[in-house]
Amino acid sequence: MILIELFWSFFKIGLLAFGGGYGALSLIQDQIVNINNWMNLEEFLTLISISQMTPGPIAINSATFIGYRIAGVPGSVCSTVGVVLPSVFWIFLILKLLKLLSRWIDTSEVFNALRLGIVALILSATFRIGIESINSIFTLILGIFAFVILSKFRLSVIWIVLGTGLVGVIWTVLLPF
Template sequence: MIIRLFLIFLKIGLFSFGGGYAMLPFIQNEIVNTWKWIDIDEFVNIIAVSQMTPGPIAVNSATYVGVKTAGFFGAVFSTLGVVIGSFVLVILISKKLETIKKTHILNNVFRGLRPTVIALITTAAYSVAKLSVKGIKDIIIIILVFILSYKYKLHPIILIIISAFIGVVLY
């Protein structure tokens, strides 16, 4: 199980672009759909906990899934799996980055990847919203937090505290 967790999260880390949010559809596909280690409701909870705790959401998610499925060593190897590929690639590429970053082809590659990353993040947001939004109260919280974030630029920690307070009051 520990080796399987490592290999799955290594694959996720190597073949997903755009950071943790873009990785969420990959994590969901592997952990919920393919291996069925957790159900979709728990996956949504993992995302919520991973978002609120310090660190990248993909690393936090990998750690949580590792603990859930194989204990401490599952967490260690899931976390290593999700970060080691990027770590090695960055080390290898960093020596050549200055010379290749000015190439026309590389710029076109990144221009092509940006819309894909947006689509992956949107897919993750839609999946979470579809399972989490259950009524008008949820929609009100979403709109309020969006306004407070976008218009008033409130810090995410403040938004989490406000949302928790509203949750206690409304539910």
């Protein structure tokens, strides 16, 4: 039964997650933390960090990790297939619709409208996870500093992740309270 639950939960995420992995974060959090209680919020935030650092899309990495944690290898397979399968459906459906609609309308306007919805999903995930990640003045200041550095100097995200991780380790070693 748990394999079906994993598949169905991630199938719903894959079906509704427009805008890539960042757009899916709110949906993943809702399914994993709030609805199914497979993880608490702290574990979920750790999962997101790990999913960010490993190669591959965040939704697939999350599905694989959560599935494995809940039901081993069969769970990771069910979760991963569940989150990927809707993409195949959407691509097929969108290509058919675009082919049909391109005779009558400018399809670039459709994509412009979709882009706004995707931005809204990404901003929602950013604010939800950002607010829940701030648990001290240190994390708030570090987050603001990382954002400013990223915006002003356009460094690679890899350097920001490595730098903030290093600062966190140093902070923890120097002030372990």
